[in-house]
Amino acid sequence: MKEAILANRAYAHEHGMDADDVTNWRWSAGPTPGHDGGLLV
Amino acid sequence: MACAGDIPTKETLAAVEILRREIPSLKVRVLNVVKLFALTQPSEHPHGLSDRDFDSLFTTDRPVIFNFHGYPWLIHRLTYNRTNHPNFHVRGYKEKGNINTPLELAMSNQIDRFNLVIDVIDRVPRLGSRAAHVKSE
Numbered sequence: 001m002k003e004a005i006l007a008n009r010a011y012a013h014e015h016g017m018d019a020d021d022v023t024n025w026r027w028s029a030g031p032t033p034g035h036d037g038g039l040l041v
Numbered sequence: 042m043a044c045a046g047d048i049p050t051k052e053t054l055a056a057v058e059i060l061r062r063e064i065p066s067l068k069v070r071v072l073n074v075v076k077l078f079a080l081t082q083p084s085e086h087p088h089g090l091s092d093r094d095f096d097s098l099f100t101t102d103r104p105v106i107f108n109f110h111g112y113p114w115l116i117h118r119l120t121y122n123r124t125n126h127p128n129f130h131v132r133g134y135k136e137k138g139n140i141n142t143p144l145e146l147a148m149s150n151q152i153d154r155f156n157l158v159i160d161v162i163d164r165v166p167r168l169g170s171r172a173a174h175v176k177s178e
Contacts, residue, residue, distance in 0.1 A: 001059075001155040001176050005148055008155075012142040022144050027054045 042157070043072040043099070046110025048143065049132075049152050053108045056157035063158075063175045067165065072098055080119040092124065099125050104164040108152050109133035130164060132157065 011019050044053040050073055057069050074080065076088050083089035090098070099105055101124045107116050113133035120126050137149035147153035151160075162172045 001158050001178060003178055005153070005155045008144055009148065012145045016142070018142045018144040025051070025055055027058070 042069055042106050042108070042161075043074060044108040045074040045077060045116075046108075048147060049108040049110050052147055052152055052154045053157060055154035056161070059154060059158050060161060063178075064162075064168065064172050067161075067168070069161075077115070077119060080116065080123075082122070096124055099123070101125050103128065104161075105129045106157060106160050106164065107131040108157060110152075130160060132160065 008019065008022065017023070042053050042057060044050040053071060057071055060067055060069055078086040078088040079090050080095075081089045083091055103125070105125060105128055107113075107129055109116055109131055111133055113131035113135075116131045116133070117126070117129065120129055132152045133150070134152075135150045138146045141149065144153060148156065159176050162168050162176055
């Protein structure tokens, strides 16, 4: 995450905008591979 | 994970996506708070949740990372006498920022997806060193 922060800061500094994968990020409903979808309790 | 506000909500969901990918064994609940006064006691505001309802949502003993668009102390003041308040960790506006991109502004105030993932790793005791590598990636 620390490297991701630095990389995204550098990208924003260089391009004056956030990366496309950040700007156009959308929540994709449904299970994530490897996750059982269980609840906390 | 709890959130209030559009950008904090988006960043929280993005953080959860990262957590589910990187630490699939971690069980995460997301609560989106659209009425802030739901956090306070029903005796203080008609929208306030009863202790029973509040505890069922926020649990009584699990870490809660609350991502907020306003000042963090407001959430603490609204929840100060809830059972799980000691486990509340609130991220919010720290008056950081300038002419920034949205993500830069979020990162400056530590309400972005990456800092939230780090917060989760730091505050879930059983993760410990097992998820340390995720913090540095």
